[in-house]
Amino acid sequence: MKEGTPVIPQDLDTFHEVIRRSQEACDALSEAEDGLKREILAHAGNRWSLGVVHALGVAGTLRHAELARRLEGVTQRMLTRTLRQLERDGLISRRDHREVPPRVDYTLTELGRGLLQGMIPLWTWVIDNADAFRAARDRFDTDGGHGDDVPARTRSVASPVPRS
Protein backbone atom coordinates (compact mmCIF):
# COMPACT_ATOMS: atom_id res chain seq x y z
CA MET A 1 0.00 0.00 0.00
CA LYS A 2 2.30 2.72 -1.21
CA GLU A 3 -0.65 5.05 -1.40
CA GLY A 4 -2.07 4.60 2.05
CA THR A 5 -0.06 7.39 3.58
CA PRO A 6 -1.04 10.83 2.29
CA VAL A 7 -4.79 11.48 2.28
CA ILE A 8 -5.10 14.72 4.18
CA PRO A 9 -2.68 14.77 7.07
CA GLN A 10 -4.47 17.70 8.77
CA ASP A 11 -5.26 17.56 12.42
CA LEU A 12 -8.88 17.06 13.25
CA ASP A 13 -8.80 20.35 15.11
CA THR A 14 -7.72 22.27 12.07
CA PHE A 15 -10.27 20.39 10.05
CA HIS A 16 -13.19 21.34 12.22
CA GLU A 17 -11.96 24.91 12.26
CA VAL A 18 -12.17 25.07 8.51
CA ILE A 19 -15.55 23.42 8.41
CA ARG A 20 -16.83 25.86 10.99
CA ARG A 21 -15.82 28.75 8.81
CA SER A 22 -17.71 27.36 5.88
CA GLN A 23 -20.63 26.68 8.14
CA GLU A 24 -20.78 30.33 9.12
CA ALA A 25 -20.50 31.38 5.52
CA CYS A 26 -23.48 29.20 4.68
CA ASP A 27 -25.60 30.35 7.57
CA ALA A 28 -24.90 33.95 6.75
CA LEU A 29 -26.68 33.52 3.46
CA SER A 30 -30.19 32.79 2.35
CA GLU A 31 -31.44 29.45 1.10
CA ALA A 32 -31.32 30.81 -2.39
CA GLU A 33 -27.57 31.05 -2.12
CA ASP A 34 -27.36 27.51 -0.89
CA GLY A 35 -29.39 26.40 -3.86
CA LEU A 36 -27.17 28.36 -6.19
CA LYS A 37 -24.14 26.70 -4.70
CA ARG A 38 -25.51 23.26 -5.31
CA GLU A 39 -26.78 24.25 -8.70
CA ILE A 40 -23.36 25.35 -9.85
CA LEU A 41 -21.84 22.15 -8.56
CA ALA A 42 -24.55 20.19 -10.32
CA HIS A 43 -23.80 21.95 -13.58
CA ALA A 44 -20.15 21.21 -13.09
CA GLY A 45 -21.02 17.54 -12.76
CA ASN A 46 -23.04 17.68 -15.95
CA ARG A 47 -20.80 15.33 -17.83
CA TRP A 48 -19.34 17.74 -20.40
CA SER A 49 -19.18 21.02 -18.53
CA LEU A 50 -15.92 20.16 -16.87
CA GLY A 51 -14.32 19.20 -20.13
CA VAL A 52 -15.45 22.37 -21.85
CA VAL A 53 -14.29 24.65 -19.08
CA HIS A 54 -11.00 22.88 -18.83
CA ALA A 55 -10.42 22.90 -22.56
CA LEU A 56 -11.19 26.59 -22.76
CA GLY A 57 -9.00 27.23 -19.77
CA VAL A 58 -6.09 25.62 -21.52
CA ALA A 59 -6.67 26.83 -25.05
CA GLY A 60 -8.15 30.23 -24.32
CA THR A 61 -10.54 30.33 -27.25
CA LEU A 62 -12.05 27.50 -29.24
CA ARG A 63 -14.63 27.02 -31.92
CA HIS A 64 -17.57 24.70 -31.59
CA ALA A 65 -16.00 21.99 -33.75
CA GLU A 66 -12.68 22.29 -31.98
CA LEU A 67 -14.33 21.71 -28.67
CA ALA A 68 -16.20 18.76 -30.12
CA ARG A 69 -12.90 17.29 -31.24
CA ARG A 70 -11.22 17.76 -27.89
CA LEU A 71 -13.99 16.24 -25.87
CA GLU A 72 -14.45 13.45 -28.33
CA GLY A 73 -17.52 11.45 -27.57
CA VAL A 74 -19.76 14.45 -27.18
CA THR A 75 -22.58 14.97 -29.64
CA GLN A 76 -23.37 18.36 -31.14
CA ARG A 77 -26.56 18.37 -29.23
CA MET A 78 -24.96 17.96 -25.85
CA LEU A 79 -22.10 20.26 -26.66
CA THR A 80 -24.50 23.02 -27.67
CA ARG A 81 -26.61 22.40 -24.59
CA THR A 82 -23.58 22.50 -22.34
CA LEU A 83 -22.28 25.66 -23.95
CA ARG A 84 -25.66 27.33 -23.57
CA GLN A 85 -25.82 26.42 -19.93
CA LEU A 86 -22.32 27.64 -19.24
CA GLU A 87 -23.06 30.81 -21.12
CA ARG A 88 -26.19 31.35 -19.12
CA ASP A 89 -24.23 30.89 -15.93
CA GLY A 90 -21.84 33.53 -17.14
CA LEU A 91 -18.89 31.15 -17.21
CA ILE A 92 -18.15 31.37 -20.91
CA SER A 93 -18.84 33.95 -23.56
CA ARG A 94 -19.99 33.22 -27.06
CA ARG A 95 -18.87 35.14 -30.09
CA ASP A 96 -20.60 34.73 -33.40
CA HIS A 97 -18.51 36.00 -36.29
CA ARG A 98 -21.55 35.59 -38.54
CA GLU A 99 -19.57 34.60 -41.59
CA VAL A 100 -20.77 32.53 -44.43
CA PRO A 101 -19.30 29.29 -43.20
CA PRO A 102 -20.63 29.70 -39.69
CA ARG A 103 -17.95 30.54 -37.21
CA VAL A 104 -18.58 30.80 -33.50
CA ASP A 105 -16.01 30.65 -30.79
CA TYR A 106 -16.11 30.42 -27.07
CA THR A 107 -13.88 31.61 -24.30
CA LEU A 108 -13.92 31.68 -20.52
CA THR A 109 -15.15 34.78 -18.79
CA GLU A 110 -13.61 36.20 -15.65
CA LEU A 111 -16.18 34.23 -13.73
CA GLY A 112 -15.35 31.07 -15.62
CA ARG A 113 -11.66 31.45 -14.93
CA GLY A 114 -12.44 31.97 -11.29
CA LEU A 115 -14.50 28.81 -11.15
CA LEU A 116 -11.82 26.82 -12.89
CA GLN A 117 -9.27 28.04 -10.40
CA GLY A 118 -11.54 27.15 -7.56
CA MET A 119 -11.94 23.69 -9.04
CA ILE A 120 -8.33 22.81 -9.50
CA PRO A 121 -7.31 22.07 -5.92
CA LEU A 122 -10.38 19.93 -5.57
CA TRP A 123 -9.94 17.79 -8.59
CA THR A 124 -6.21 17.58 -8.25
CA TRP A 125 -7.00 16.11 -4.90
CA VAL A 126 -9.46 13.69 -6.48
CA ILE A 127 -6.81 12.54 -8.91
CA ASP A 128 -4.26 12.13 -6.15
CA ASN A 129 -6.67 9.94 -4.27
CA ALA A 130 -8.00 8.02 -7.23
CA ASP A 131 -6.58 4.80 -5.85
CA ALA A 132 -8.29 5.31 -2.53
CA PHE A 133 -11.59 5.83 -4.31
CA ARG A 134 -11.23 2.72 -6.36
CA ALA A 135 -10.17 0.72 -3.34
CA ALA A 136 -13.19 1.93 -1.38
CA ARG A 137 -15.45 1.00 -4.23
CA ASP A 138 -13.94 -2.43 -4.63
CA ARG A 139 -14.26 -3.05 -0.94
CA PHE A 140 -17.88 -1.98 -0.94
CA ASP A 141 -18.90 -3.94 -4.00
CA THR A 142 -17.07 -7.05 -2.90
CA ASP A 143 -18.79 -7.06 0.44
CA GLY A 144 -22.10 -6.93 -1.37
CA GLY A 145 -22.98 -3.50 -0.10
CA HIS A 146 -22.03 -2.75 3.45
CA GLY A 147 -23.45 -6.18 3.91
CA ASP A 148 -23.55 -5.55 7.60
CA ASP A 149 -20.31 -6.85 8.94
CA VAL A 150 -22.41 -9.60 10.37
CA PRO A 151 -20.81 -11.99 12.87
CA ALA A 152 -22.28 -14.93 11.03
CA ARG A 153 -20.38 -14.72 7.75
CA THR A 154 -23.17 -15.91 5.53
CA ARG A 155 -22.71 -13.12 3.04
CA SER A 156 -20.17 -14.86 0.81
CA VAL A 157 -20.49 -12.45 -2.13
CA ALA A 158 -23.74 -13.66 -3.57
CA SER A 159 -24.39 -10.89 -6.07
CA PRO A 160 -21.40 -10.05 -8.27
CA VAL A 161 -23.51 -7.52 -10.11
CA PRO A 162 -22.61 -3.93 -9.24
CA ARG A 163 -25.58 -1.73 -9.96
CA SER A 164 -23.71 1.34 -11.01
Place this chain on the structure above:
Amino acid sequence: MKEGTPVIPQDLDTFHEVIRRSQEACDALSEAEDGLKREILAHAGNRWSLGVVHALGVAGTLRHAELARRLEGVTQRMLTRTLRQLERDGLISRRDHREVPPRVDYTLTELGRGLLQGMIPLWTWVIDNADAFRAARDRFDTDGGHGDDVPARTRSVASPVPRS
Protein backbone atom coordinates in the same frame (compact mmCIF):
# COMPACT_ATOMS: atom_id res chain seq x y z
CA MET B 1 -23.09 47.95 -9.81
CA LYS B 2 -21.17 47.77 -6.60
CA GLU B 3 -20.26 44.18 -7.32
CA GLY B 4 -18.56 44.54 -10.65
CA THR B 5 -15.08 44.90 -9.23
CA PRO B 6 -13.79 41.76 -7.49
CA VAL B 7 -14.17 38.48 -9.40
CA ILE B 8 -10.70 37.01 -9.54
CA PRO B 9 -8.07 39.69 -9.99
CA GLN B 10 -5.37 37.18 -11.08
CA ASP B 11 -3.25 37.93 -14.08
CA LEU B 12 -3.99 35.88 -17.13
CA ASP B 13 -0.40 34.67 -17.07
CA THR B 14 -0.73 33.24 -13.61
CA PHE B 15 -4.04 31.79 -14.58
CA HIS B 16 -2.73 29.89 -17.54
CA GLU B 17 0.17 28.70 -15.46
CA VAL B 18 -2.18 27.10 -12.99
CA ILE B 19 -4.33 25.59 -15.68
CA ARG B 20 -1.26 24.18 -17.34
CA ARG B 21 -0.33 22.39 -14.18
CA SER B 22 -3.73 20.79 -13.92
CA GLN B 23 -3.58 19.93 -17.60
CA GLU B 24 -0.41 17.97 -17.04
CA ALA B 25 -1.94 16.24 -14.09
CA CYS B 26 -4.86 15.18 -16.25
CA ASP B 27 -2.79 14.03 -19.18
CA ALA B 28 -0.62 11.99 -16.90
CA LEU B 29 -3.60 9.85 -16.06
CA SER B 30 -5.86 7.48 -17.92
CA GLU B 31 -9.38 8.24 -19.07
CA ALA B 32 -10.69 6.23 -16.17
CA GLU B 33 -9.30 8.82 -13.81
CA ASP B 34 -10.92 11.59 -15.75
CA GLY B 35 -14.19 9.77 -15.50
CA LEU B 36 -13.69 9.28 -11.81
CA LYS B 37 -13.06 12.97 -11.37
CA ARG B 38 -16.28 13.86 -13.09
CA GLU B 39 -18.13 11.13 -11.31
CA ILE B 40 -17.16 12.46 -7.93
CA LEU B 41 -18.19 15.94 -8.92
CA ALA B 42 -21.46 14.59 -10.22
CA HIS B 43 -22.12 12.82 -6.96
CA ALA B 44 -21.31 15.99 -5.10
CA GLY B 45 -23.97 17.76 -7.13
CA ASN B 46 -26.46 15.04 -6.31
CA ARG B 47 -28.74 17.27 -4.31
CA TRP B 48 -28.22 15.75 -0.86
CA SER B 49 -24.63 14.61 -0.91
CA LEU B 50 -23.29 18.04 -0.15
CA GLY B 51 -25.63 18.44 2.78
CA VAL B 52 -24.73 15.08 4.22
CA VAL B 53 -21.01 15.59 3.92
CA HIS B 54 -21.25 19.07 5.32
CA ALA B 55 -23.44 18.01 8.21
CA LEU B 56 -21.11 15.18 9.08
CA GLY B 57 -18.15 17.48 8.74
CA VAL B 58 -19.64 19.81 11.31
CA ALA B 59 -21.15 17.30 13.69
CA GLY B 60 -18.64 14.49 13.38
CA THR B 61 -21.07 11.61 13.76
CA LEU B 62 -24.79 11.46 13.14
CA ARG B 63 -27.53 8.87 13.04
CA HIS B 64 -29.80 8.34 10.11
CA ALA B 65 -32.70 10.22 11.70
CA GLU B 66 -30.46 13.05 12.81
CA LEU B 67 -29.24 13.55 9.30
CA ALA B 68 -32.80 13.47 8.06
CA ARG B 69 -33.67 16.20 10.51
CA ARG B 70 -30.76 18.40 9.53
CA LEU B 71 -31.34 18.18 5.83
CA GLU B 72 -35.04 18.59 6.26
CA GLY B 73 -36.87 17.92 3.08
CA VAL B 74 -35.03 14.73 2.30
CA THR B 75 -36.96 11.46 2.23
CA GLN B 76 -35.64 8.30 3.83
CA ARG B 77 -35.30 6.82 0.43
CA MET B 78 -33.07 9.54 -0.89
CA LEU B 79 -31.14 9.81 2.32
CA THR B 80 -30.41 6.10 2.30
CA ARG B 81 -29.52 6.24 -1.36
CA THR B 82 -27.18 9.15 -0.80
CA LEU B 83 -25.56 7.52 2.19
CA ARG B 84 -25.03 4.32 0.24
CA GLN B 85 -23.43 6.17 -2.58
CA LEU B 86 -21.16 8.12 -0.31
CA GLU B 87 -20.27 4.97 1.53
CA ARG B 88 -19.46 3.24 -1.70
CA ASP B 89 -17.23 6.12 -2.67
CA GLY B 90 -15.43 5.70 0.62
CA LEU B 91 -16.37 9.18 1.81
CA ILE B 92 -18.35 8.14 4.84
CA SER B 93 -18.35 5.07 7.03
CA ARG B 94 -21.42 3.34 8.34
CA ARG B 95 -21.62 1.78 11.76
CA ASP B 96 -24.47 -0.48 12.69
CA HIS B 97 -24.79 -0.92 16.44
CA ARG B 98 -27.30 -3.71 15.80
CA GLU B 99 -29.41 -2.93 18.82
CA VAL B 100 -33.04 -3.68 19.22
CA PRO B 101 -34.24 -0.25 18.24
CA PRO B 102 -32.06 -0.01 15.17
CA ARG B 103 -29.21 2.36 15.56
CA VAL B 104 -26.85 3.22 12.76
CA ASP B 105 -24.55 6.17 12.62
CA TYR B 106 -22.39 7.71 9.98
CA THR B 107 -19.18 9.63 10.02
CA LEU B 108 -16.75 11.06 7.50
CA THR B 109 -13.74 9.00 6.57
CA GLU B 110 -10.31 10.47 5.99
CA LEU B 111 -11.21 10.58 2.34
CA GLY B 112 -14.47 12.33 3.07
CA ARG B 113 -12.78 14.96 5.16
CA GLY B 114 -10.27 15.51 2.39
CA LEU B 115 -13.03 16.02 -0.13
CA LEU B 116 -14.86 18.43 2.11
CA GLN B 117 -11.73 20.45 2.55
CA GLY B 118 -11.17 20.49 -1.16
CA MET B 119 -14.72 21.68 -1.65
CA ILE B 120 -14.69 24.59 0.70
CA PRO B 121 -12.58 27.06 -1.27
CA LEU B 122 -14.67 26.26 -4.30
CA TRP B 123 -18.04 26.81 -2.82
CA THR B 124 -16.94 29.74 -0.74
CA TRP B 125 -15.95 31.26 -4.02
CA VAL B 126 -19.35 30.45 -5.49
CA ILE B 127 -21.05 32.16 -2.59
CA ASP B 128 -18.81 35.18 -2.93
CA ASN B 129 -19.72 35.51 -6.55
CA ALA B 130 -23.39 34.72 -6.18
CA ASP B 131 -24.30 38.18 -7.40
CA ALA B 132 -22.22 37.80 -10.50
CA PHE B 133 -23.96 34.52 -11.28
CA ARG B 134 -27.38 35.98 -10.86
CA ALA B 135 -26.46 38.98 -12.94
CA ALA B 136 -25.14 36.78 -15.72
CA ARG B 137 -28.29 34.75 -15.68
CA ASP B 138 -30.52 37.78 -15.74
CA ARG B 139 -28.58 39.19 -18.63
CA PHE B 140 -28.84 35.95 -20.56
CA ASP B 141 -32.50 35.35 -19.92
CA THR B 142 -33.44 38.93 -20.66
CA ASP B 143 -31.70 38.84 -23.99
CA GLY B 144 -33.69 35.77 -24.87
CA GLY B 145 -30.74 33.44 -24.90
CA HIS B 146 -27.59 34.85 -26.44
CA GLY B 147 -30.12 36.01 -28.94
CA ASP B 148 -27.34 36.78 -31.35
CA ASP B 149 -26.31 40.29 -30.60
CA VAL B 150 -27.80 41.10 -33.93
CA PRO B 151 -27.15 44.57 -35.37
CA ALA B 152 -30.84 44.97 -36.03
CA ARG B 153 -32.16 45.30 -32.49
CA THR B 154 -35.43 43.53 -33.07
CA ARG B 155 -35.09 41.44 -29.93
CA SER B 156 -36.68 43.87 -27.46
CA VAL B 157 -37.27 41.29 -24.71
CA ALA B 158 -40.00 39.31 -26.34
CA SER B 159 -40.08 36.23 -24.08
CA PRO B 160 -40.22 37.01 -20.36
CA VAL B 161 -40.46 33.31 -19.59
CA PRO B 162 -37.27 31.83 -18.16
CA ARG B 163 -37.31 28.08 -18.75
CA SER B 164 -35.44 27.04 -15.68
Place this chain on the structure above:
DNA sequence: CAGCATCCCGTTTGATACTG
Protein backbone atom coordinates in the same frame (compact mmCIF):
# COMPACT_ATOMS: atom_id res chain seq x y z
C1' DC C 1 -35.70 3.52 13.85
C1' DA C 2 -33.45 2.15 9.72
C1' DG C 3 -34.21 0.77 5.24
C1' DC C 4 -36.18 -1.74 1.44
C1' DA C 5 -39.78 -2.27 -2.55
C1' DT C 6 -42.83 -0.29 -5.84
C1' DC C 7 -44.83 3.07 -8.75
C1' DC C 8 -44.27 7.26 -11.18
C1' DC C 9 -42.62 11.67 -12.93
C1' DG C 10 -39.32 15.05 -14.87
C1' DT C 11 -34.77 15.81 -16.46
C1' DT C 12 -30.51 14.47 -18.69
C1' DT C 13 -28.25 12.13 -22.09
C1' DG C 14 -27.80 10.08 -26.45
C1' DA C 15 -28.75 8.67 -31.63
C1' DT C 16 -30.35 10.36 -35.72
C1' DA C 17 -31.80 13.47 -39.16
C1' DC C 18 -32.44 18.07 -40.89
C1' DT C 19 -31.56 23.48 -41.71
C1' DG C 20 -28.99 28.00 -42.66
Place this chain on the structure above:
DNA sequence: CAGTATCAAACGGGATGCTG
Protein backbone atom coordinates in the same frame (compact mmCIF):
# COMPACT_ATOMS: atom_id res chain seq x y z
C1' DC D 1 -19.77 24.44 -39.59
C1' DA D 2 -23.05 25.59 -36.07
C1' DG D 3 -27.31 24.58 -34.57
C1' DT D 4 -32.13 22.66 -34.08
C1' DA D 5 -35.86 18.91 -33.85
C1' DT D 6 -37.49 14.49 -32.64
C1' DC D 7 -37.55 10.12 -30.42
C1' DA D 8 -36.10 6.89 -26.98
C1' DA D 9 -33.41 5.30 -22.99
C1' DA D 10 -31.31 6.07 -18.40
C1' DC D 11 -31.23 8.23 -14.21
C1' DG D 12 -32.51 11.30 -10.29
C1' DG D 13 -35.92 12.12 -7.26
C1' DG D 14 -40.34 11.95 -4.64
C1' DA D 15 -44.61 9.45 -2.46
C1' DT D 16 -46.26 5.60 -0.22
C1' DG D 17 -46.44 1.24 2.11
C1' DC D 18 -44.10 -2.63 4.31
C1' DT D 19 -40.31 -5.22 7.19
C1' DG D 20 -36.98 -6.41 11.28
